[in-house]
Amino acid sequence: MMHRFANPTRFVRLADRMLPWLFIVTLGSFAVGLYMALITSPPDYQQGDSVRIMYVHAPSAWMGLFGYMVLAGASFASLVWRHPLADAAAKASAPIGAAFTGLALLTGSLWGQPMWGTWWVWDARLTSMLVLFFLYLGYMALWSAIEDRQKASKAAAILALVGAINVPIIKFSVDWWNTLHQPASIMRQGGPSMDSAMLWPLGIMFVAFNAYYAMVLMWRIKAELAARKIETLRYNQAARQEGPAARQEGPAARQEGQAVLEEGS
Secondary structure, eight states: OOTTTOOOOHHHHHHHHHHHHHHHHHHHHHOOOOOOIISSSBTTTBBGGEEEEHHHHHHHHHHHHHHHHHHHHHHHHHHTTTTTHHHHHHHHHHHHHHHHHHHHHHHHHHHHHHHHSOOOOOHHHHHHHHHHHHHHHHHHHHHHHOOSSHHHHHHHHHHHHHTTTHHHHHHHHHHOOSSSEEEEESSSSSSOOOOOHHHHHHHHHHHHHHHHHHHHHHHHHHHHHHHHHHHHHHHHHHHHHHHHHHHHHHHOOOOOOOHHHHHHO
């Protein structure tokens, strides 16, 4: 199944079919979820209306983690199996996951100030989420700093896999250490501890954030494939003008781009 969509043309066809539906699901679930979160859901008996930040904060934090798991999984596939679209998927996931992680940190500070009396505390959950944000930035910086695509892909993939150890630390930090952050209230033994009046809008917001991530990820992968195709076309044109010697001196990344171009033609 993983290699079925290794051909860029086949992936683009699938993405073109799915993107309109993902857009509809994203728009509809955001509309319903925000209405329920802001209008119909009750205030918390302790936190009051400030609990409504949860409907953005919790899905953002989850998507920050999920985006990094996609990034690490795609990086592993790129290193081990040389999957043609794996590094494109990892590269596409990084800025989306970074945006979600930044939003989780921002909304967490807005939520924490009235609850804890401070905008920030260096506890295990918040610190590990900040580390995740810096891992995203470091991954994107490696792609920008190294010109050769194959070297950039390998270096960024290694960083992604090393940083993956932070994911279980974030997940279990509230169980392993004493922190101000509340423990899990949804994915826990014994079932969710949240009332259904709050659980339903939160679940719909999770659907909205996941659909948005999938939609933007496909857009970004398509844009990356198009950029590689354009780069390869320009290189081939320049090589034809400069002669056979220039064609032989081309970097290995151009050869990879040529393969993408041939599969997509």
